[in-house]
Amino acid sequence: MAITTHSLFLLAGALYGLALLTALAPDRRGRGPWAGMFLASGLAVNLAVVAWRYHQAWPMLPMHLGAVALPFCLGLLVPFAAGKAETYMALTVRRILLAQIVLLVGAALCFPKDFYLPFLKSRTLLAHGFLWFGLAGKGCFAVSAAWALAALPLFRHAIDNRQAAVAAMHRCQRWAALGFALWTLSMFAGELWSYLGWGTPVVWEDPALTLTMAAWFFYAGLLHLHLTRLWSLKSRVLYASLGGLVLLSLTCVPDFGPFRAPF
Template structure:
């Protein structure tokens, strides 16, 4: 029997192998890359499904880092499989996030009874989807910066692709996550907001940042290029203040899983 932790190690292995192929076999063996990356996604899905199965009906606490690579991979699957602009950076991001979750796990706390309500699950999952959208937008923006030699018309079209789609969807899911968390908090502790919680503070700060970002087009001084840099900076904020605090201490992965394949 494979535990969710073991399946995640399998997912990380296939993610890294697909990342290797994306670097050294660009334009070659596309089918092999898709198969390996798809296996990694499927193993990641089985791992996360197992985490939910063993926690249900409670919300699996501190599992965000294990879900994030899966959601980014699913949401950007078309871009990666068709090798559209920025696909290799998306693969690199998935590899980085999965490695961070494997070596800095924060999964040794049991979920508590007050996480049984459906709003706790909505808070967790919609928040992860929101973060995924923001990070994908940042990758597209970074790719836009790298391709400055393109025409202005193409730049505007690219901007619409990541700004009008990923950030808007991310902001919507992030807002839904915040309100779900407030309802969960009110039902469980009698208060919609716990102001001394650093996670709440950073979640609110992120919401304000992207709320302001979505209004930058109203300012003439903030053209496409400047908004591109703002999107990249927002992704850095997400990684630094929303993803890193969810990680735990450094721990070497259990190599005993290798024996299960022998």
């Protein structure tokens, strides 16, 4: 069987799945090294897919690369999401992120966007900046949502766990702020690219641009709530935990196409 980007992406998905299963294992002594090995192997294969598609399109932008490259970007952030801590919260965050990666790979395999040839107007660094700043921002937002999801069970006994909840929310907000900055850079790059290429800062017919702004407003609201403290801690955690759903529905779905069997 000939090696293709599709078959390599299948392999990357399998390795990510093994990393998730290993992270879920109860044996703490062997869990970390094996999960890290499977994750690193999946990242290497995923990088090969991204590099291959870039080689085919350079200097133009590969179309609909986001669905393939986002699992790679998110996988790179897993080791930094909770540091080297082996606390229950840190392990939960890692598990959530690995589950998100597996979900994204599965969606990209089952709902691949129809292949389009790169177009000449994407032959600019602004187009590449729009893609990669956006992917980095999505990754940070996913980490932020993972910390919020990990903190939700703490509110069953809010008095006893308030300190842990506050610490988790601080991590959530820091990742959200970093993602917001990267997302803003992506928007500016996209608007400049759109203005130079089509004569308008926003192509309203392109959902990748209009939905990008919707996600930006969602996280602007999250940071505003953090600064003003108008909502309770539990309400802000609930709001932040919706970030993963916002990313999937507003920024990932436009990269998906009709259902196709991945095999």
